[in-house]
Amino acid sequence: MSTLYPAALLAHAKNPYGSNVIEQGKEDGEALNTGCGDEIRVVLSWTADGCLEHMTYELHGCAVSMAAASMVAKRLEGKNRTEIAAMASAFATRLGRTGFEEEWGDFQAFNGIERYPARIHCAMLVWQAINQVLSKPKKA
């Protein structure tokens, strides 16, 4: 049981980084977990040179989706679109599959989620919204 909720995951879930500070007029994307109805809207704001200044989000979701959003918001700052897209696919290949290596830090809290297949969607929710932003035509 405790493997789905290690301390690092709970820390993010209880005090999520970047949550609920939605800025209007920036690039945003939404995702819905059709299994449970959880919803997220993320807003990405970029620096002049095309790097992520910060990501904020509004999430109605469980501890797993909250922790994922929090970790991702922290990790993506300063990365450009290409790097974020690469991280999205790197995340997806590790989550519930190969697991996260040491250099992924807090993300290692998701190692073991493969024992809870119903919850993999929860951790992917934030990425679905981010991918939606990235697939939109870039704002001028």
Added chain:
Amino acid sequence: MSEQAERSTKHTGFDPAGIRSQFAILNRDIAWLDNAATTQRPEPVLVAMNEFSRRHNANTRRSVHQLGAEATAAYEGARAIVAGFVGASAPEEIVWSSGTTAGINLVASGLARWEIGPGDEVWVSTMDHHSNWVPWQQIAHKMGAKLKIIPLTEEGGLDLQAFRNGLKARRTKWVALPWVSNVLGRVNEVREVCDAAHEAGARVLVDGAQGVAHLPVDVAALGCDFFAFSGHKMYGPMGIGALWGRRELMEQMEPLIFGGEMIARVDEQTSTWAEVPYRFEGGTPNVAGAVGLGAAIQWVQSLPASAHAYVADLTKQAVEGLSVIRGVQVWGPPAERTSLVSFSVKGVHAHDVAQVLDGRAVAVRAGHMCAQPLMRALGIDSAVRASFAPYNTQDEVSRLLEGVLAAQELFT
């Protein structure tokens, strides 16, 4: 069994151990409190289905051989059991379906859509399951009709006054409602809704899925025109259910599944249909499922009244136990509740509560429970639901309450 459980047994005079032993799956270390989603199957149901496959498997009705005759007898015998169970006048008033959803869709698309036109109104209730909401929503939109919703009262019941006030003679064509809410466990005033709807000239379909395992069924007393339910929520198999309908309305209903078994005669350009109900059962049917549902009904009918009192008692204990936990909100009116309780834990997502409970081998439902409009009316995204059957024990109720406390401790 714990001392507490024994006290509960004495209280209702019912001993769950006697029927628990009929459920092989309960030998696993799982407190199954997800009965409103799917009940487990007792040995007599498994044996009946197995026996059909081992001894009588064949196509029904069209076969000349001995096994065909036996399969037909088993299939039609099960139909007669369903007819007796719901209080139908004749077995021909029963259509086999794959479940409640399929039964509702048959009525909505096979009959209602031909009766609904632009400017007409179709009603559902705030507490309907998506299976009794989306078919009516879609038919109403396709036919240019308006979908109206019976609101909730402040106490969490159906606002019958608002419904009566909103009914329009000759404009309100169909009304759909659940007998028992799958989220609130509330037994709705089906008779009152039916009487008011009929007075306005409307027809009524009742989703009986959450009632059939716990309440005596009598379609005449309910006063509805159609009644749909599933096997798997009353100790029967998945993939089988039944629809009861008034004979004269069944005669007007169009089949939706065309093919073998449902025709009278096929010519190159035209076809005529078999008699009701066979015209609604195109294709090779789920005979083993029908046999299993028949056996499940007989099993339910064999339960003593004390079994139902016992389930009500377990539910009451759960409601009371949850209500005194600080930060737990129990949804739905306390009275007229059947066998389930839905609740929210402040600061803890429903899925996380359910996950913690699962870690303690207590299986509950969590999420929107296929009732998103109701969730919005309650002002929540999701909830946790524990639902009970006569094989559950007071010890399992205690484990539920302990698990909720553990979830609170972990997340808050």
